Amino acid sequence: MDYRENEQEAAFRKRVHDWLAENAPRNWQEEASDEKAAGRITRAWHRKLYEAGFIGLSWPEEYGGRNLGPTFEAILNDELGKADTPRISFHNYLGRAIFAFGTEEQKRRFLPTMLSGEVQWCQGFSEPNAGSDLASLRTFAELRGDTYVVNGQKMWTSGALNADWCLLLVRTDRDVPKHKGITCLLTSIRAPGIDVRPIRISDGAPETCEVFLDEVKIPADQRVGDPGAGWRIAMTVLSFERGPADIGMIATYDTALRKIEDLAKARGVAGQPEVRKALARAYVHGEALRLNVVEQLSQRSAGRMPGPEGSVARLLLTEAQQYINHLELEVMGADAFNGRATGTFNSYIRSRTISIFGGTSEIQKNILANQVLGMPR
Amino acid sequence: MLRTTAERLAQRYAVRNPADLATIDRAQSWQAVADAGLLGLRARDGAQPFVSGVEVMLVAEALAGALTPPSFIGTILAEELLALAGVDAEIDAIAAGSARYALLLTRDLTQLADAESFNGAVGFDADAAGYALGLSRGRGGARLCRYAIAGVFSELQTPDFTRVCVGPATDKKRPEAELLGSAVTAEALDRWLALALTLTCADIVGVLRSGLRQVVEYSKTRIQYGVPVGSFQAVQHMCAEMLVKVEAASSMTRYAAWTVDALPPSESLLAARTAKAHCAGAARSVAETVMQAFGGIGQTWEHIAPLMNRRVMFDRKLFGDESHQLLCIADARLGAA
Ligand SMILES: Cc1cc2nc3c(=O)[nH]c(=O)nc-3n(C[C@H](O)[C@H](O)[C@H](O)COP(=O)(O)OP(=O)(O)OC[C@H]3O[C@@H](n4cnc5c(N)ncnc54)[C@H](O)[C@@H]3O)c2cc1C
Numbered sequence: 001m002d003y004r005e006n007e008q009e010a011a012f013r014k015r016v017h018d019w020l021a022e023n024a025p026r027n028w029q030e031e032a033s034d035e036k037a038a039g040r041i042t043r044a045w046h047r048k049l050y051e052a053g054f055i056g057l058s059w060p061e062e063y064g065g066r067n068l069g070p071t072f073e074a075i076l077n078d079e080l081g082k083a084d085t086p087r088i089s090f091h092n093y094l095g096r097a098i099f100a101f102g103t104e105e106q107k108r109r110f111l112p113t114m115l116s117g118e119v120q121w122c123q124g125f126s127e128p129n130a131g132s133d134l135a136s137l138r139t140f141a142e143l144r145g146d147t148y149v150v151n152g153q154k155m156w157t158s159g160a161l162n163a164d165w166c167l168l169l170v171r172t173d174r175d176v177p178k179h180k181g182i183t184c185l186l187t188s189i190r191a192p193g194i195d196v197r198p199i200r201i202s203d204g205a206p207e208t209c210e211v212f213l214d215e216v217k218i219p220a221d222q223r224v225g226d227p228g229a230g231w232r233i234a235m236t237v238l239s240f241e242r243g244p245a246d247i248g249m250i251a252t253y254d255t256a257l258r259k260i261e262d263l264a265k266a267r268g269v270a271g272q273p274e275v276r277k278a279l280a281r282a283y284v285h286g287e288a289l290r291l292n293v294v295e296q297l298s299q300r301s302a303g304r305m306p307g308p309e310g311s312v313a314r315l316l317l318t319e320a321q322q323y324i325n326h327l328e329l330e331v332m333g334a335d336a337f338n339g340r341a342t343g344t345f346n347s348y349i350r351s352r353t354i355s356i357f358g359g360t361s362e363i364q365k366n367i368l369a370n371q372v373l374g375m376p377r
Numbered sequence: 378m379l380r381t382t383a384e385r386l387a388q389r390y391a392v393r394n395p396a397d398l399a400t401i402d403r404a405q406s407w408q409a410v411a412d413a414g415l416l417g418l419r420a421r422d423g424a425q426p427f428v429s430g431v432e433v434m435l436v437a438e439a440l441a442g443a444l445t446p447p448s449f450i451g452t453i454l455a456e457e458l459l460a461l462a463g464v465d466a467e468i469d470a471i472a473a474g475s476a477r478y479a480l481l482l483t484r485d486l487t488q489l490a491d492a493e494s495f496n497g498a499v500g501f502d503a504d505a506a507g508y509a510l511g512l513s514r515g516r517g518g519a520r521l522c523r524y525a526i527a528g529v530f531s532e533l534q535t536p537d538f539t540r541v542c543v544g545p546a547t548d549k550k551r552p553e554a555e556l557l558g559s560a561v562t563a564e565a566l567d568r569w570l571a572l573a574l575t576l577t578c579a580d581i582v583g584v585l586r587s588g589l590r591q592v593v594e595y596s597k598t599r600i601q602y603g604v605p606v607g608s609f610q611a612v613q614h615m616c617a618e619m620l621v622k623v624e625a626a627s628s629m630t631r632y633a634a635w636t637v638d639a640l641p642p643s644e645s646l647l648a649a650r651t652a653k654a655h656c657a658g659a660a661r662s663v664a665e666t667v668m669q670a671f672g673g674i675g676q677t678w679e680h681i682a683p684l685m686n687r688r689v690m691f692d693r694k695l696f697g698d699e700s701h702q703l704l705c706i707a708d709a710r711l712g713a714a
Binding site: 126129131132133136155156199200201202203204274326329330333334335336337338339342345346349352353355356357360361362365366 | 484485486487497499533534535536537542544600601602603606609611612661665668669672673676677678679680683686687690691694700
């Protein structure tokens with residue numbers, strides 16, 4: 001494996017870099033005062049990136065993509081993270097469900113607007129009683145003629161407040177084993193009968209939502225894959241979600257670490273051996289993560305779908321990210337607690353969710369033990 | 378006896394979820410704590426405190442376990458200072474629940490503030506407090522001094538939602554300090570710091586023990602894959618590890634509490650710092666694991682787990698965190714570097 005970028009990749013990096021120097025939004029953190037404002041900023045930035053040709057790099061041209069390899073996505077994410085731009089939505093991994101399992105018509109209908117950012121998506125998988133055990137979900141869809149009528153409740157649907165459409169997992173058959181009775185439907189989040197209520201997470205932000213579905217009508221042509229194929233689709237989506245590159249978290253890690261290094265200098269603690277070692281260790285954690293992801297990406301370039309080994313990177317990410325949130329608290333010292341720098345504590349407590357969403361750390365370890373190491377259940 | 382009383386009160390005024398903080402009647406619960414005789418515990422009978430450090434520690438632990446809003450440890454520590462300076466009238470008022478004092482701490486929260494460190498100081502446990510109690514260091518040794526809170530201090534937005542902190546408003550000049558009682562010796566202040574560290578540890582132990590108990594209960598009723606999540610060995614190991622940390626924290630805190638009245642101040646301070654060094658580490662690790670074992674629900678604004686995390690993460694810094702204590706312990710054992 002050659003770790004250098006080839007000529008085409010290096011040229012692309014330079015193009016992105018130069019474009020960002022001109023176009024990256026500034027001071028957006030201050031403008032993102034609430035969830036709605038943050039949603040508007042995300043959407044506008046997504047559109048701008050799309051218009052500049054930087055979205056959907058690894059997607060086929062016929063759906064609005066650029067036909068490039070996954071390394072270009074990684075370069076883009078890297079430069080975006082360095083430029084400290086707003087996070088754009090998680091279209092990439094939700095789109096995989098439609099791309100891999102949808103009909104030609106569905107791909108043409110949904111993928112281009114998903115990539116362009118015109119239509120924002122959210123992921124309606126989890127339910128109050130179906131978290132780690134996702135397959136026990138109960139939201140039920142009954143087929144009447146050519147329409148599904150859906151009743152039930154989703155929980156933890158992140159971004160639903162600002163979304164337009166939702167990728168929904170529902171039960172369509174209660175008489176078969178639980179994994180076989182699940183179906184994947186696409187619905188407008190504004191369809192009659194859908195009620196979205198925010199859930200505030202530990203820092204107070206309404207980041208995720210409860211979604212109540214009461215007699216919601218979904219045309220059967222918005223079903224992805226066959227009836228009962230939902231579980232396979234969900235697993236594909238989750239394996240992409242677990243890859244840190246797809247959720248753009250590698251470069252943001254690097255930027256976050258740089259900021260903590262600067263903070264340590266500004267607060268005059270960067271000379272303390274304990275702090276120096278901790279900052280260096282954070283860098284080592286980041287490199288462990290980055291290099292593992294680079295290797296996985298190169299396998300994906302060779303055409304392999306992400307598999308259960310993605311949980312390795314996911315656990316590395318969790319460890320690294322939570323470590324630097326601890327470190328930031330240490331560097332900030334008592335000022336994080338005496339009312340002077342409340343934001344530090346908020347980032348810290350928010351970082352605790354990383355070991356929960358997309359499958360808890362315990363579940364990631366189960367996956368590695370069972371599916372990669374082949375240990376008995 | 379005291380402990381049973383404290384546990385009963387803690388149950389009656391327990392914060393079971395963050396919403397309770399808005400509805401709980403703080404004045405009434407404070408009066409109930411006073412009426413039960415829990416606020417005069419460190420008043421003196423001659424030179425002897427009414428009850429030992431161990432009993433005070435047990436009360437602090439019981440109240441903390443319910444996140445009961447009364448600012449118990451700040452008050453008891455203020456009372457101890459006033460007792461050391463012989464300010465008897467104020468002690469009676471505190472015991473009756475009619476006077477309330479915050480502790481004026483330095484910006485880094487490690488010690489009592491004096492005039493020099495007044496700017497940026499933090500009035501800890503200031504719920505309904507009339508005064509903040511700090512030090513004045515002069516030639517005759519340290520004297521207690523108090524500042525009226527009204528008009529001079531304003532509430533600080535700290536991550537801990539269960540207790541109130543205030544700070545001097547930056548646009549006002551420092552008010553005159555009112556000196557109280559007689560001078561307090563350095564030895565007495567060391568003993569006081571040992572008590573302060575011990576009660577902070579008791580606060581941590583109380584919260585963590587309660588968090589562990591609650592998440593274990595939850596793990597018996599939360600069903601995933603057709604079984605309670607508590608039946609998964611991964612979850613059992615998380616809980617068993619928490620138990621180990623909490624039990625060690627508790628043993629160390631008990632010993633530290635015993636030393637407060639029984640051993641020379643330097644030995645008591647070493648025991649208290651040792652306890653705090655362990656408790657500070659346990660605080661973060663257990664509070665985070667409680668959140669983890671609750672799953673997604675443990676990450677929400679309405680849930681008790683982050684509220685507990687906020688409280689013990691503050692306690693971690695209070696009177697010095699792990700690394701602060703380790704350096705002091707090293708100095709005590711090796712001599713200053
Ligand atoms: C901030 C946030 C955003 C989220 N966003 C989304 C989203 O957009 N869309 C969506 O569909 N979902 C989302 N989720 C839901 C997330 O996927 C679930 O919370 C997660 O899978 C855990 O489920 P649970 O909360 O029900 O916890 P539970 O499954 O009840 O877990 C409780 C505890 O038991 C442990 N446990 C459970 N089963 C096992 C096992 N077999 N072996 C060992 N330990 C086990 C868990 O690790 C955990 O510690 C989000 C969650 C959060 C907190």
